[in-house]
Amino acid sequence: MKRLISASVILLLIAVLSVGGVCYEQAVFHKAEKEMSEAKLACQNNLPLEAARHTKQAVKEWEKEQKLLMMLLSHTGLNRISDDLHYAQTLAQREDLPELESQCQLIRDELQHLSDKELPKPYNIL
Amino acid sequence: MLISVLRTVLLYAIILIMFRLMGKRQISELQTSELVVTLLISDIAAIPMQDIDQPMISGILPILVLLICEIFISMIMLKHRGFRNLLCGNPVVLVKDGRLSQKAMKDLRLSIDDLYSALRQKDVFRLEEVSAAIAETNGKISVYKKPAEQTVTAGQMHLNQPDTGLEAVVISDGEIAQQSLAFCGLTETWLRDQLSRKGLRVQDVFIMTADKTGQSTVIQKEGKAS
Numbered sequence: 218m219k220r221l222i223s224a225s226v227i228l229l230l231i232a233v234l235s236v237g238g239v240c241y242e243q244a245v246f247h248k249a250e251k252e253m254s255e256a257k258l259a260c261q262n263n264l265p266l267e268a269a270r271h272t273k274q275a276v277k278e279w280e281k282e283q284k285l286l287m288m289l290l291s292h293t294g295l296n297r298i299s300d301d302l303h304y305a306q307t308l309a310q311r312e313d314l315p316e317l318e319s320q321c322q323l324i325r326d327e328l329q330h331l332s333d334k335e336l337p338k339p340y341n342i343l
Numbered sequence: 344m345l346i347s348v349l350r351t352v353l354l355y356a357i358i359l360i361m362f363r364l365m366g367k368r369q370i371s372e373l374q375t376s377e378l379v380v381t382l383l384i385s386d387i388a389a390i391p392m393q394d395i396d397q398p399m400i401s402g403i404l405p406i407l408v409l410l411i412c413e414i415f416i417s418m419i420m421l422k423h424r425g426f427r428n429l430l431c432g433n434p435v436v437l438v439k440d441g442r443l444s445q446k447a448m449k450d451l452r453l454s455i456d457d458l459y460s461a462l463r464q465k466d467v468f469r470l471e472e473v474s475a476a477i478a479e480t481n482g483k484i485s486v487y488k489k490p491a492e493q494t495v496t497a498g499q500m501h502l503n504q505p506d507t508g509l510e511a512v513v514i515s516d517g518e519i520a521q522q523s524l525a526f527c528g529l530t531e532t533w534l535r536d537q538l539s540r541k542g543l544r545v546q547d548v549f550i551m552t553a554d555k556t557g558q559s560t561v562i563q564k565e566g567k568a569s
Contacts, residue, residue, distance in 0.1 A: 221414075224410075231404060231407050287398060291396055292397075
């Protein structure tokens with residue numbers, strides 16, 4: 218009976234860690250992706266201040282969440298996004314909008330890829 | 344480097360707890376499902392220990408999942424004989440009344456050398472001595488000798504042997520084993536009394552054994568012997 222209780226507690230822990238972890242990751246990726254979309258749109262509309270604001274916000278939020286994300290995901294992908302976000306911030310400060318626009322797209326793709334990789338879909342499982 | 348060290352310590356602790364939860368059988372005789380879990384854990388644990396790029400959770404979570412699988416599978420096996428047979432197989436009779444079952448040997452892909460080696464380890468040197476030899480589900484071979492070949496017991500000779508019970512270690516390296524004392528039905532007062540008669544203190548004793556009749560043997564620590 219003791220073993221069954223321990224097993225049930227561990228099962229609950231696994232469920233919380235795995236399901237909760239995926240939900241949290243998706244929420245963070247979605248938020249960062251949204252900021253990058255806004256920054257990209259601002260670049261297309263030739264609004265450097267708006268683009269810089271969204272990029273700065275994305276970097277700030279990413280830095281806040283990255284520590285927790287590193288407990289759940291491989292560090293390589295997360296560090297790459299972090300580096301790309303910082304480069305985007307530099308581009309925004311330089312007001313290099315065409316370059317910033319492609320950088321935002323690159324970050325969005327990376328976020329999308331990381332987000333897709335974590336979803337429990339058949340092509341990921343198999 | 345420090346991360347690897349900390350991770351190794353943490354994973355070691357988790358695996359220790361895990362094997363403790365799996366039960367004692369895991370340590371000695373492995374069934375198929377237990378062997379699978381044991382092999383997998385050693386591999387899974389090694390990854391986050393060495394690769395600090397991987398989060399710890401990527402090692403811990405699969406280990407916990409394996410633990411859960413093992414606990415639930417062993418519970419189902421306990422309740423359902425059919426499932427147990429499916430997973431662990433059945434014991435197979437290899438020798439019956441001194442006659443070898445060639446079909447069973449072939450099915451188990453067991454060579455004559457393997458069988459004779461197992462028989463010799465059971466102090467059987469001729470096949471005719473065997474009443475039954477059974478290949479157990481954990482791979483071990485149990486041997487039951489013919490009555491004429493068995494060692495005569497005191498009971499068979501109607502000898503009235505006193506039951507002294509199992510000899511237990513009551514002091515180990517200067518520490519009293521309360522559980523062993525209780526097992527023998529003895530008390531700490533009795534123990535201290537025995538030691539004082541020999542002019543010894545608990546901390547001077549390397550090993551002290553006793554049985555339920557109060558028979559005891561004391562080995563002093565080296566350098567303390569008078």
